[in-house]
Amino acid sequence: MEQPSPRAGGTLTLRAATDAPRFRVEFHRCGDGLTLSAKSPWLPGADAPPHLPAHDWGRDGTGARGEPLPAWPGHELPAPAEPGVYVAVLVEGDDDGDRTDPDRTTPDGREAKALFVVRPAAPSARILYKLPLFTYHAYNVSGGWCLYDHPQPGDVPGAPGVSLHRPGGGTGATPYDVTNFDPYDPTPRQTFVHWDGRFVAWLARRGYPVDYCTDLDLHRDGEELLAPYRLLVSAGHDEYWSDAMRAAVSRHVAAGRNVAFFGGNTCWWRIAFRDAVTFERTGFWHEHGPPENELTGVSFRNGGERDRDEHPEPVGFRVQHADHWVYAGTGLRDGDVFGLEECLVGYECDGAAFDRAARPPRVPTGEDGTPGGFTILAVGDCAAAGWGLGNRAATMGLHTRVGTAFTGTVFTGATTDWPRGLDGSAAVARITANVLDRLGEPPLSPSS
Structure with a gap:
């Protein structure tokens, strides 16, 4: 297409x-x-x-x-x-x-x-859902390679870049890690059906008015694309981000609007376009730019990856600050765990560094670049299940950027498999609805 x-x-x-x-x-x-x-x-x-x-x-x-x-x-x-x-x-x-x-x-x-x-033809909703087209294509092996198995530069013309103008990009081709099977979902990772398809279906069943776009729209149109919307939503595996995408979303939040990341490993790779349709990696955001958690609040550096079924013990989220509006109507209390039966945390997840020796509630240290105002609302302890990076814990939470005139909020579910929990976990569904309803509503007028 x-x-x-x-x-x-x-x-x-x-x-x-x-x-x-x-x-x-x-x-x-x-x-x-x-x-x-x-x-x-x-x-x-x-x-x-x-x-x-x-x-x-x-x-x-x-x-x-x-x-x-x-x-x-x-x-x-x-x-x-x-x-x-x-x-x-x-x-x-x-x-x-x-x-x-x-x-x-x-x-x-x-x-x-x-x-x-x-x-x-014109914006028709308050919520804009972005499909991670760049991540789809980063794993798409149409033509012989992707960004995970490319030849060395100079060995083959065009390597190591990948094009958007080829078969694939969510469906219609084979993703690189098709053999890295998900023991809880038979559909291939790095395809639309695995994460985004589930979220899109849930939104349709719930009757949410939503407009849709792709990474390329955000890369090209930036603030002009985002300006009419209260809330930008990303889900699943939104791993590849260009400078233009990052800048536009940061300005969106600074202008008093909101973002919800119902995913993990978010904004991990920084990319650049060599022409209108071909992009390549330039490095990790935390090594070659402002760290991703300055925007998202969390990082893969302190979460990690559970491959295949090498660590079959399920991980859920343990609640803290149960009186927060995110938990309204869930019936959850501090110390409760949700998402365990759905194996919610994984296959990749993001976390904010915190002191494991301290008693709950966990508080970010900020040593990894997490904003000072980030509130950890739940912790998924990957270390207890035998996997993870850095602090080895997913941290669901949010931070609010308060300016002189505007207040914008960024929520993160901190796990790629959040969409799978929508149908199996009442808590995941209610938290998701709370975030969409709260962050997608019109701002209060100055006289309110």
Whole structure:
């Protein structure tokens, strides 16, 4: 999909290579399940070879051995009229009709699918949900490599960068760590269906009005994109951030608006674009820029990773400050644990450094860059389960930036698997609703 987020009622360009004489495209809207929105007419099929991962596959290129690589054929199609998250499903055909019958019950697939967002013609909600397109592509191995197994610079043209203009980016390709299975969820990590799909479905069931965008929209449009919204939401695994993204979100909070990170390993890698569609790593944010926890309040440096099922003991969050508005209606008390049955903490999580020898409630030391006003509302002790980095504890919490005229709040759930808890844990669902309702509401007027 050449435009990952066309406007409602506009056009989009789909590029596809197939050995079938013709194909058509179905657009399915993602909510509480998939809803067929539109179908294209039959389109002429044409084959084309894979390009290298750093190439724009919509342009002629050159392969690793100097061979010419023709551009993948493009087809301009009307974008769906209703804003939301969509998956394009490609159906191959011939003179006898359909040759393929793709699975239409899930947005996930290793081929013949493409994820995209339809943005409204004008903002239509107070909440903006951002899909982590850059993280999807960082793990996407279409063309031969990704940012986790790339050749050395100079060995192959374009390495180590990766392009947004190639198959994949949430669905339609294979993620690098597809073999790093989640013992609690059979869907592949680093795909839309694993984390974001769950959150999008929950929002739809709860009836939340939400607009959607991608990383690329935030990177390109920055403050102009965010200005109409009270709350920016990110969930799951939002690992790759550009300077433009970081600056725009920081200014969003400084202007008195809010952010909710229902995920972990957030803002870990700093990236830069070498052209309009190809990006590469420049280093970890905490080593090559202001540390990520200056924005998020937490860092992977003090949380860590539970791979596969090497540490099967589940980890939940232990409550502190149970009288905080985040816990309203949960019935939780200080010392209670939630999310244990859902194995909520992991597979990657973020934490704020605190003194483990001190008695609860835990208080950040600030030695790792966590803002002084960050309040730890719950602790997930990874160390007790045998894994983790640094302080080895996920810390759910928030901080509020108080200025002369504006007050903006940043909430963090501090674990990638927060979306999985939405359907299994009443506490996770209620905390999520409390955050969305409180931080997504209009600000009080000066006379209130």
